[in-house]
Amino acid sequence: MPIPEDVTGEEIDKDVRQELQSLPKTLAEDVARNLVMVARLIDEDPEGAYGYSRVALRLASRVAAVREAAGFAAYASQKYGEALAEFRAARRMTGNVDLWPVMADCERGLGRPEKALDMAGAPEVHKLDKAGQVEMRLVAAGARRDMDQLDAAIVTLQSPELASGSVQPWTARLRYAYADALLAAGRDSEAREWFAKAVEADRDGSTDASDRLAELDGVEFTDALDENGANDEPAESDGSDGSDEPAESDGGDGSDDADPAGKD
Numbered sequence: 001m002p003i004p005e006d007v008t009g010e011e012i013d014k015d016v017r018q019e020l021q022s023l024p025k026t027l028a029e030d031v032a033r034n035l036v037m038v039a040r041l042i043d044e045d046p047e048g049a050y051g052y053s054r055v056a057l058r059l060a061s062r063v064a065a066v067r068e069a070a071g072f073a074a075y076a077s078q079k080y081g082e083a084l085a086e087f088r089a090a091r092r093m094t095g096n097v098d099l100w101p102v103m104a105d106c107e108r109g110l111g112r113p114e115k116a117l118d119m120a121g122a123p124e125v126h127k128l129d130k131a132g133q134v135e136m137r138l139v140a141a142g143a144r145r146d147m148d149q150l151d152a153a154i155v156t157l158q159s160p161e162l163a164s165g166s167v168q169p170w171t172a173r174l175r176y177a178y179a180d181a182l183l184a185a186g187r188d189s190e191a192r193e194w195f196a197k198a199v200e201a202d203r204d205g206s207t208d209a210s211d212r213l214a215e216l217d218g219v220e221f222t223d224a225l226d227e228n229g230a231n232d233e234p235a236e237s238d239g240s241d242g243s244d245e246p247a248e249s250d251g252g253d254g255s256d257d258a259d260p261a262g263k264d
Contacts, residue, residue: 009035053069064089084110100128104116104139104143113143116142141153154178172198172202172207
């Protein structure tokens with residue numbers, strides 16, 4: 001696959017670069033450049049990122065960072081079985097538990113929420129850092145919702161991290177998931193409160209909490225012009241006084257659907 005000339009491979013994380021030092025220099029450079037492309041494309045073009053990850057995998061399948069990158073690219077492309085296999089391979093190579101929550105979310109994606117819940121109760125969870133434990137809680141709550149256990153999902157999300165007034169990297173997503181679960185359970189007023197709290201914490205726009213809040217408040221987004229430019233000129237009236245009245249435009253909502261795989 002073509003790689004832009006400005007991609008040198010030096011852009012990758014220093015820890016990944018160190019892993020690649022076990023490879024011949026030219027091969028390491030090729031792998032690094034493909035990994036850079038995976039990182040560049042994974043959010044906007046998951047399939048493109050997946051393609052580059054497969055190239056890196058063919059070149060260096062025994063490097064843990066490559067297996068992990070391939071796993072995330074497959075995960076972003078909703079190839080959950082493939083992602084799970086790559087994550088398991090990376091974990092065997094490193095012994096690291098950091099991938100445990102995303103592995104559990106792959107089980108959800110494969111239609112096995114019970115397995116995800118088993119993983120949420122495994123000893124590996126206690127070895128995760130705070131961010132990993134919060135992520136595991138989000139996955140477990142999503143699994144409960146997959147099983148139509150809304151009340152259990154709400155209870156799963158109730159935690160010191162949710163109650164804390166400090167804003168951490170996971171705060172917006174945790175509050176959003178809690179609000180969404182409350183809304184699904186028909187607890188609209190509580191859901192509105194927590195969507196508002198999610199908006200307060202969402203400093204980088206990682207959720208659509210503001211749109212969900214506006215929807216609950218009955219706010220509609222109206223275009224100034226319709227698609228046909230009907231408002232370019234006033235509509236004519238055939239009334240006897242010869243007056244003109246402006247044409248009216250219709251409103252529409254701008255709500256987005258939540259991602260079903262691990263973003264509940």
